[in-house]
Amino acid sequence: MDKREFLKTSGALVAGTVASRFASGQSHAQQPAPHENWAGNIHYSTDHVHTPASLDEVRDVVKKCSKLRALGSRHSFNRIADSNANQVSLEHLTSIDIDDKARTVTVGAGVRYGELAPVIDAKGYALPNLASLPHISVAGAIATATHGSGIHNGNLATPVRALEVVSANGDVLNLSRDKDGDQFAGAVVHLGAVGAITRVTLDLEPTFQVAQTVYQDLSFSELEHNFDGIFGAGYSVSLFTDWQKHRATQVWIKRRVTPGEQHTAPELFYNARRATRKLHPITEHPAESCTEQMGIPGPWYQRLPHFKMEFTPSSGRELQTEYFVPREHGYEAILAVEKLKDKITPHLFVTELRTIAADNLWMSTAYQRDLLAIHFTWKPEWDAVKQILPQIETQLKPFNPRPHWAKLFTIPPAQLQAQYTRLADFRSLANQHDPTGKFRNDFIQTNLYSS
Numbered sequence: 001m002d003k004r005e006f007l008k009t010s011g012a013l014v015a016g017t018v019a020s021r022f023a024s025g026q027s028h029a030q031q032p033a034p035h036e037n038w039a040g041n042i043h044y045s046t047d048h049v050h051t052p053a054s055l056d057e058v059r060d061v062v063k064k065c066s067k068l069r070a071l072g073s074r075h076s077f078n079r080i081a082d083s084n085a086n087q088v089s090l091e092h093l094t095s096i097d098i099d100d101k102a103r104t105v106t107v108g109a110g111v112r113y114g115e116l117a118p119v120i121d122a123k124g125y126a127l128p129n130l131a132s133l134p135h136i137s138v139a140g141a142i143a144t145a146t147h148g149s150g151i152h153n154g155n156l157a158t159p160v161r162a163l164e165v166v167s168a169n170g171d172v173l174n175l176s177r178d179k180d181g182d183q184f185a186g187a188v189v190h191l192g193a194v195g196a197i198t199r200v201t202l203d204l205e206p207t208f209q210v211a212q213t214v215y216q217d218l219s220f221s222e223l224e225h226n227f228d229g230i231f232g233a234g235y236s237v238s239l240f241t242d243w244q245k246h247r248a249t250q251v252w253i254k255r256r257v258t259p260g261e262q263h264t265a266p267e268l269f270y271n272a273r274r275a276t277r278k279l280h281p282i283t284e285h286p287a288e289s290c291t292e293q294m295g296i297p298g299p300w301y302q303r304l305p306h307f308k309m310e311f312t313p314s315s316g317r318e319l320q321t322e323y324f325v326p327r328e329h330g331y332e333a334i335l336a337v338e339k340l341k342d343k344i345t346p347h348l349f350v351t352e353l354r355t356i357a358a359d360n361l362w363m364s365t366a367y368q369r370d371l372l373a374i375h376f377t378w379k380p381e382w383d384a385v386k387q388i389l390p391q392i393e394t395q396l397k398p399f400n401p402r403p404h405w406a407k408l409f410t411i412p413p414a415q416l417q418a419q420y421t422r423l424a425d426f427r428s429l430a431n432q433h434d435p436t437g438k439f440r441n442d443f444i445q446t447n448l449y450s451s
């Protein structure tokens with residue numbers, strides 16, 4: 001594969017060599033300019049960014065443009081949100097409407113989880129799960145099946161009850177789980193290919209408290225016979241590793257607690273030691289930007305993400321990759337990747353291992369599979385990383401990996417497409433709402449339509 005073809009396939013374009021700014025606790029003031037993604041590794045191929053402030057204005061933009069791609073909070077690492085013609089940012093659609101009777105919240109497409117969470121918590125509600133970072137928009141997160149962790153927790157698209165979508169001809173569609181059944185399951189993880197999502201309705205549950213405890217140095221050998229016990233030891237569990245010494249450097253256990261409950265976490269967890277101070281996933285980094293640990297209970301939205309809303313963790317200059325394998329093969333998959341440890345570690349900030357429960361959303365990475373997620377936060381060293389990705393993908397091939405839709409990968413389109421049994425149905429659904437491919441960009445064309 002030559003360089004141009006690779007970039008087309010992976011959607012990746014790293015802007016030369018950027019000096020790493022991987023340091024915790026930088027503020028929003030240092031966010032990149034809007035023509036770049038959050039990480040700064042993608043320069044979007046157009047400066048035509050429309051910013052409508054109402055549903056009618058979105059409809060006008062959609063009718064006016066023959067090619068268009070919706071833009072969320074720009075947290076994707078590949079070219080999934082790119083367009084070489086027009087982008088429409090929904091950032092000005094920021095309504096939040098709670099329906100107590102239906103126990104739902106309906107948010108404008110520009111709303112980010114970190115803005116939504118305190119509003120619903122104040123009314124006594126919660127969402128079942130959150131990603132590691134609260135700065136991501138709801139519409140953009142569900143588009144790519146963004147996930148948190150937890151053996152019994154579906155990804156962030158699973159609580160979606162309804163969608164308001166502006167389709168290619170400017171019509172407004174209201175799709176819902178109750179009314180549209182199977183078709184709705186096709187539209188939720190939409191990859192930006194069904195239309196411009198203007199509002200999302202999410203199921204709510206009663207607010208809850210979480211206490212977070214961190215352990216250090218868990219041998220991978222413990223995973224061989226205790227895989228589900230370890231990943232199921234809390235409501236949400238994450239393992240971090242640098243792939244050296246056959247161990248997870250840290251285990252973050254997020255446990256649901258009842259207010260007033262007295263609980264002292266044991267000092268040992270499968271022979272890993274309970275941390276005696278708050279830790280950043282990269283042990284030597286300051287932990288100021290991380291959510292509270294040491295077993296101190298707090299509201300769900302201040303514990304489920306790893307990083308606080310008021311901080312920008314890792315400052316943007318990083319790359320991310322993530323592969324999903326069936327959980328039942330999780331241990332073998334970890335060992336397969338570990339074989340590349342000496343190639344991986346020099347270019348890695350940290351790896352995170354998480355689990356996600358299966359769902360029925362056609363293009364979800366968890367479609368009908370309980371998953372182990374093997375995630376890599378890389379240093380911004382694209383030339384080296386792009387050599388390693390195919391090697392990791394080869395190691396994982398026996399486990400039929402699905403790559404994260406929004407992160408960097410080099411899996412060939414035919415192999416990727418074979419992982420999605422409802423792909424043909426998804427194409428029909430997208431064609432039905434967008435017969436001319438107005439919302440289809442090169443990333444979608446390459447990964448979903450070419451063979």
Ligand SMILES: Cc1cc2nc3c(=O)[nH]c(=O)nc-3n(C[C@H](O)[C@H](O)[C@H](O)COP(=O)(O)OP(=O)(O)OC[C@H]3O[C@@H](n4cnc5c(N)ncnc54)[C@H](O)[C@@H]3O)c2cc1C
Binds near residue numbers: 148
């Ligand atoms: C620091 C960091 C941490 C992350 N942590 C996690 C994590 O814990 N778990 C995880 O799974 N992922 C994680 N991600 C990845 C992230 O969740 C995804 O990239 C997500 O899709 C980004 O959403 P966004 O709003 O930024 O969308 P964008 O990146 O702007 O767009 C993503 C896709 O959504 C589409 N889209 C966005 N808004 C709309 C809309 N209104 N209508 C139609 N289509 C739309 C775009 O066209 C594009 O296809 C992380 C990313 C970063 C940078």
